[in-house]
Amino acid sequence: MIDDLRAKIDEIDEKLVELMNRRASTALEIGQYKEKRSWRITDEEREEAVLNRVKGLNDGPFSDEQMERIYGQLISETKEIQKEIKVEVDADDSSDEAGRN
Template sequence: MTIDELRQEIDRLDGELLRIFNRRAGLALEIGKIKKERGLPVYDPTREKAIFERMKGENPGPLEDGAIVRLFERVIDESRRLERIMTHRDESQEKE
């Protein structure tokens, strides 16, 4: 393959990742709503550790396990941040 063809494939994969990240975030928001209803905290270290361990176990490479964990930490951090923003926004609307 040429550089241009490889870059086109990367662009296609980036589009897939974008859709997947947003779908994942939407699901995290749904979980956030349930957690709020049940009075559960947004942060669940046991769940996050399980995700990291599962991803390391499924990692075929070439990315090292540490890189996989860092990537998933970032994705989870952003999902958690979004949950907090939406929860705060919902609480503000309820007070009005």
């Protein structure tokens, strides 16, 4: 019984990891779009809308507050990845310019 339940959790975890990485990849595309236009990475209004939407989708057993913390962390980590990409892009641009001089 418990082994079956744990196997079920393992399957769910595999799907969660895949979905979180797909979400992060899409967010990176958004970050690149913003970078090309010199837009800020952080969009508080959008983050609030995402959190409100997630809470509206939530039917438990997580509370809305727990779901907000989980998604808040996901959003925070995604922004960190976007910032890392921005630093890499900026570094590449600098080395390209140095090579041209």
